[in-house]
Amino acid sequence: MRAAKKTSRLGVFHRKDILFYCALMAYPVLQFVIFYIVVNANSILLAFRSYDTMTGAVTWVGFANLKEAFRMMTQQLELLDAMKNSFLAYFVTLVIGTPLALLFSFYIYKELPASGIFRVLLFMPSIVSAIVMVTIFQFFSDRAVPEIFTKVFGAETYQGLIENPQTRFGTVMFYNIFVGFGTATLMYSNAMDAISPDQVDAAKLEGAVGIREFVYITFPMIYPTFSTFFITGVATIFTNQYNLYSFFGDGSSIQTYGYWLYVKVAGAASQSEYPVLAAVGIFLTVIAVPLTLIVKKLLEKFGPSED
Amino acid sequence: MKGRILTCLLCAAIAAASCLSAASCGPQQRPGEEAVDPNRTQIYVYNFYGGYGSDWLAAAKTRFEEKHKDDTNWEEGKQGVQVIIRNKKDAVMGISSQILANTEEVYFTEYAYYYTLLGEGVLGDITGGVTDPLSEYGETRSIADKLSAEQRSYFGVAEEDGTHYYGLPHYAGYSGLIYNIDLFDEEGFYFAKTPSDNTRDGRFIDQYNTEKSAGPDGVEGTFDDGLPATYEEFFTLCDYIADSGTVPVIWNGEDYWHYLNNLVQALQADYEGLDQTMLNYTLNGEAETLATLSGDTVTLDAPAAIDESNAYELARQAGKYYGLSFLEQLIQNDNYHNSLAFNTTFSFLNAQEDFLYGGHDGQTKPAAMLCDGVWWEMEAKETFDAMVSQRGEAYSKYNRNFGFMPLPKATEAEVEQAAAASEAGEAPYTLYDGIYSMCFMKANVAEWKKPLILDFIRFVHTDQSLVEFTTVTNTLKAFDYTIEGEDYDALTPFGQSLVRLKDASDVVYPFSTNQTYIQNQSFFGTHEQFRSNAGRGYQFPALAMHDDNVTAAQYFAGMADYYEKNWIV
Numbered sequence: 001m002r003a004a005k006k007t008s009r010l011g012v013f014h015r016k017d018i019l020f021y022c023a024l025m026a027y028p029v030l031q032f033v034i035f036y037i038v039v040n041a042n043s044i045l046l047a048f049r050s051y052d053t054m055t056g057a058v059t060w061v062g063f064a065n066l067k068e069a070f071r072m073m074t075q076q077l078e079l080l081d082a083m084k085n086s087f088l089a090y091f092v093t094l095v096i097g098t099p100l101a102l103l104f105s106f107y108i109y110k111e112l113p114a115s116g117i118f119r120v121l122l123f124m125p126s127i128v129s130a131i132v133m134v135t136i137f138q139f140f141s142d143r144a145v146p147e148i149f150t151k152v153f154g155a156e157t158y159q160g161l162i163e164n165p166q167t168r169f170g171t172v173m174f175y176n177i178f179v180g181f182g183t184a185t186l187m188y189s190n191a192m193d194a195i196s197p198d199q200v201d202a203a204k205l206e207g208a209v210g211i212r213e214f215v216y217i218t219f220p221m222i223y224p225t226f227s228t229f230f231i232t233g234v235a236t237i238f239t240n241q242y243n244l245y246s247f248f249g250d251g252s253s254i255q256t257y258g259y260w261l262y263v264k265v266a267g268a269a270s271q272s273e274y275p276v277l278a279a280v281g282i283f284l285t286v287i288a289v290p291l292t293l294i295v296k297k298l299l300e301k302f303g304p305s306e307d
Numbered sequence: 308m309k310g311r312i313l314t315c316l317l318c319a320a321i322a323a324a325s326c327l328s329a330a331s332c333g334p335q336q337r338p339g340e341e342a343v344d345p346n347r348t349q350i351y352v353y354n355f356y357g358g359y360g361s362d363w364l365a366a367a368k369t370r371f372e373e374k375h376k377d378d379t380n381w382e383e384g385k386q387g388v389q390v391i392i393r394n395k396k397d398a399v400m401g402i403s404s405q406i407l408a409n410t411e412e413v414y415f416t417e418y419a420y421y422y423t424l425l426g427e428g429v430l431g432d433i434t435g436g437v438t439d440p441l442s443e444y445g446e447t448r449s450i451a452d453k454l455s456a457e458q459r460s461y462f463g464v465a466e467e468d469g470t471h472y473y474g475l476p477h478y479a480g481y482s483g484l485i486y487n488i489d490l491f492d493e494e495g496f497y498f499a500k501t502p503s504d505n506t507r508d509g510r511f512i513d514q515y516n517t518e519k520s521a522g523p524d525g526v527e528g529t530f531d532d533g534l535p536a537t538y539e540e541f542f543t544l545c546d547y548i549a550d551s552g553t554v555p556v557i558w559n560g561e562d563y564w565h566y567l568n569n570l571v572q573a574l575q576a577d578y579e580g581l582d583q584t585m586l587n588y589t590l591n592g593e594a595e596t597l598a599t600l601s602g603d604t605v606t607l608d609a610p611a612a613i614d615e616s617n618a619y620e621l622a623r624q625a626g627k628y629y630g631l632s633f634l635e636q637l638i639q640n641d642n643y644h645n646s647l648a649f650n651t652t653f654s655f656l657n658a659q660e661d662f663l664y665g666g667h668d669g670q671t672k673p674a675a676m677l678c679d680g681v682w683w684e685m686e687a688k689e690t691f692d693a694m695v696s697q698r699g700e701a702y703s704k705y706n707r708n709f710g711f712m713p714l715p716k717a718t719e720a721e722v723e724q725a726a727a728a729s730e731a732g733e734a735p736y737t738l739y740d741g742i743y744s745m746c747f748m749k750a751n752v753a754e755w756k757k758p759l760i761l762d763f764i765r766f767v768h769t770d771q772s773l774v775e776f777t778t779v780t781n782t783l784k785a786f787d788y789t790i791e792g793e794d795y796d797a798l799t800p801f802g803q804s805l806v807r808l809k810d811a812s813d814v815v816y817p818f819s820t821n822q823t824y825i826q827n828q829s830f831f832g833t834h835e836q837f838r839s840n841a842g843r844g845y846q847f848p849a850l851a852m853h854d855d856n857v858t859a860a861q862y863f864a865g866m867a868d869y870y871e872k873n874w875i876v
Binding site for chain 1 (some may be wrong): 420426649651846
């Protein structure tokens with residue numbers, strides 16, 4: 001009898017809360033189902049279909065689109081270039097951007113001089129519109145820098161950093177690393193703030209200060225955050241545009257897969273051009289998924305532990 | 308209890324905020340838009356607000372509303388018609404899924420793929436409006452009669468009960484070189500009919516030698532006299548201009564690959580002529596200009612039958628090589644162009660400003676030619692207005708002489724051919740209109756309103772409206788109509804030059820009803836015709852030549868390779 005009463009009270013309470021929770025979550029879940037699951041499922045199916053522009057008829061074409069996508073990805077020079085640039089751009093942002101983001105985060109976490117200003121400056125690009133940031137950066141790179149060089153080094157006319165094909169890639173990468181600091185610094189410094197002060201004090205007593213503290217205490221403690229960033233970065237190798245469209249529209253001489261796909265989809269004259277692009281997307285997924293899982297496994301296996 | 312009430316209020320607020328996204332549907336007045344008059348029947352018009360502006364549409368609207376001001380037959384209790392113009396910059400292909408739900412009923416837009424929109428079911432049938440003579444406006448021709456054969460073939464869809472029209476062209480979008488006639492006149496940048504001596508400078512007119520050469524059409528006494536007839540003369544002119552301290556050609560650095568691609572496309576079309584250029588879209592016919600390169604020597608192959616299976620061979624059309632060779636010379640010699648020609652911060656508006664202010668503001672170098680489209684005068688409106696308010700009416704576009712330059716021919720032989728064509732009453736020039744402009748009515752217009760909208764479409768395609776479009780914008784509609792007398796005199800000098808050149812030209816509209824073309828339209832798009840496997844692979848020759856010093860010959864060879872390997876059939 002007592003047990004039944006308890007269940008009954010619990011059931012009433014639970015039911016109302018569940019109803020409320022469902023009502024609240026229904027809309028976002030529906031959005032997720034439609035705009036993520038259905039869209040991606042449709043994209044996968046699209047790779048096996050063809051679409052007639054005139055009649056709207058959809059027919060199954062087996063692996064024809066995949067064959068064409070494979071041919072393009074292995075033979076078209078611009079796609080070979082895009083593959084190379086996708087990995088190169090990721091590698092550059094990983095090798096240069098990640099250590100610097102960790103360093104800046106540690107600096108802010110330790111509340112060293114001007115850390116407040118750093119926090120604002122590094123996060124500013126994330127707040128300001130991307131187009132505005134790109135425009136400011138373009139003017140700085142292509143007008144201000146040549147002007148400075150001319151005044152400092154002499155009368156010769158210098159090309160802008162983006163204008164000059166020799167410096168263009170590096171300049172775009174610099175921009176991407178710079179604007180990427182905001183989110184990374186925020187996440188890392190928040191993770192660092194969650195470290196127990198007792199542990200830090202104990203480490204200090206053992207002589208772990210400065211860089212030693214970072215290596216033996218801070219980094220292991222924020223390792224889950226770091227590995228999340230690392231893993232999601234690998235997953236986006238083929239979707240990251242690196243702001244190329246903001247810089248160059250559809251005429252970028254630097255191509256990554258993320259940029260190429262965006263330009264192709266945006267510029268498609270009809271839906272009949274989507275299936276091959278969807279097939280390219282499948283191949284990129286086939287590359288990205290195992291790579292991401294391998295990286296995850298490696299990070300779990302070889303990363304530092306809290307112990 | 309309080310917590311629950313607060314939670315419910317919060318949920319209600321979130322739900323209300325979510326519903327706001329649906330609140331923008333329906334005919335509502337937007338900021339800056341004319342208020343809807345509840346006593347009149349509205350027609351909603353979508354106008355792509357690009358270089359051509361909307362003044363032309365405002366002028367047509369005024370006359371149309373006047374014509375219908377006493378109508379009471381459209382909606383009960385209402386008298387008259389109101390045309391609501393919505394100026395937007397959304398590309399129509401990006402909003403095609405919204406057209407049927409949108410309020411706008413008539414669209415004037417560009418870069419519109421007709422058969423794609425038709426296949427998506429967004430285009431309304433306007434056949435009756437297009438094929439019936441415009442007799443109520445005192446005309447004997449129909450709108451269809453004002454189309455070229457290529458346009459009728461493209462826009463006219465063969466159905467069981469005859470040909471149906473679901474769209475019409477809109478404005479003409481030629482690109483090329485705009486030249487500063489005042490500067491040319493002042494500095495004598497014209498070739499003399501008879502050189503004074505054997506030097507470079509002796510080839511140009513001077514105070515003693517004033518008779519101009521025949522120009523690219525090879526005929527004396529025409530509007531192109533004195534202009535460079537061949538590519539060789541053009542670059543001799545550029546050297547001459549550069550030595551005088553003037554910039555020969557100016558273009559924007561922000562988007563130079565597109566603008567220079569347009570120029571190469573224009574040069575190619577002018578070399579190839581209408582029929583040979585159209586092979587690239589019809590994929591059927593005989594190619595007469597396929598070329599093999601040996602060093603710089605171009606040898607034309609024997610004519611070859613072209614069909615869908617081998618149309619990739621058209622990448623070897625000689626006109627494409629000649630256009631590339633022109634571009635190579637223009638890009639590789641820094642004396643021929645402005646210093647910011649490849650600088651991403653130098654926009655098309657900056658280029659137009661420098662072109663207009665050059666030599667007049669004490670700091671900007673004068674520029675002889677601007678690489679741009681025929682819409683440039685409308686885009687530069689603010690600069691013209693600023694110059695007028697600063698310096699007086701002498702600087703208005705009506706008092707400054709600019710011209711749309713007839714492009715030089717690749718070789719002397721081409722000039723002779725042009726002269727022969729002129730004498731035979733044929734066009735010595737070919738223009739390329741790659742802007743895919745379109746006017747259409749959406750498919751789900753209310754039945755009762757269709758006659759009104761069809762009348763509006765007919766109204767804006769009367770000769771009077773077509774001429775009005777030209778007098779307002781100083782550009783052309785992509786139709787056959789005549790501008791003469793007072794209407795011609797009312798144009799700016801640039802507008803007049805455009806009319807003269809159009810009258811002397813065939814026009815390429817780069818589309819066809821070939822099924823392969825229709826199913827793969829962006830493969831044949833304006834900026835897809837010059838892809839190359841040279842070097843690391845390029846879409847735009849200007850990028851290849853500027854970034855990696857790829858030569859025209861290398862690029863041309865790479866084009867043949869690219870299209871053979873990536874042909875879509």
